[in-house]
Amino acid sequence: MSSSTPLVGLPAWGGSSRRLTFEETGIEQSGFSSAPVDPRRFLWSAVNSLVGLLDLKDQVTGTHGAHMSNWALGMTKMLDLSSIEIEDIQIASTLHDIGKIGIPDAILKKEGPLTPEEWKIMDRHPEFGWAITREIIGMERISLYILHHHEFYNGNGYPAGLKGETIPLGARIITILDCYDAMTHDRPYRKALTPERAVGELKKFVKVQFDPVLVELFEHYILHPSTSSTAIV
Numbered sequence: 001m002s003s004s005t006p007l008v009g010l011p012a013w014g015g016s017s018r019r020l021t022f023e024e025t026g027i028e029q030s031g032f033s034s035a036p037v038d039p040r041r042f043l044w045s046a047v048n049s050l051v052g053l054l055d056l057k058d059q060v061t062g063t064h065g066a067h068m069s070n071w072a073l074g075m076t077k078m079l080d081l082s083s084i085e086i087e088d089i090q091i092a093s094t095l096h097d098i099g100k101i102g103i104p105d106a107i108l109k110k111e112g113p114l115t116p117e118e119w120k121i122m123d124r125h126p127e128f129g130w131a132i133t134r135e136i137i138g139m140e141r142i143s144l145y146i147l148h149h150h151e152f153y154n155g156n157g158y159p160a161g162l163k164g165e166t167i168p169l170g171a172r173i174i175t176i177l178d179c180y181d182a183m184t185h186d187r188p189y190r191k192a193l194t195p196e197r198a199v200g201e202l203k204k205f206v207k208v209q210f211d212p213v214l215v216e217l218f219e220h221y222i223l224h225p226s227t228s229s230t231a232i233v
């Protein structure tokens, strides 16, 4: 990213020493009110703030969360869930790697492979994310989705080694979207896979890493969007 590119959601300030005027804050003087704030509106304001924080730390991770948020919204609409549950899964998808804020840059941005000791630190990011988000009112369930987003369906994941449907639904969805997004983007050691090949890789690991029913649902959503607008689960 060039130094003149504004960070997502932040004004193009460009390191100027000029002071921000009151008008430029976007706050209207008459806008201060003691009226109660809608809890979901408050929640989204906290989400946007955390996304901004993650962008400051590592814009790659922030952009990754934005892709996943869109897919989570599309996929969860095919499930028989309440609008609050759908929104919670969408928010958890956006923030699933927020705990990487606690990972030192020397590890998070290391070009070469991590050492076993470095992996031990990296693997703590779900716990860090849970610790940050569980403090926010309204994010109790979201924080659990974040905590468990690296569990495996067969129980061999982390941090808790949960198995099958004991893994919260949102976390089982996030792990599918997370791996799909990684596979469909270029990496230094390989080119991005096509959507068809990436779905094929997901299918190889059903009942090992992924929930088989949710992988089938995701395949419908991502490869056959015209036939996936109605609830099938």
Ligand SMILES: [Fe+2]
Pocket (backbone or CB within 6 Å): 096, 097, 125, 126, 149, 150
């Ligand atoms: Fe993660």
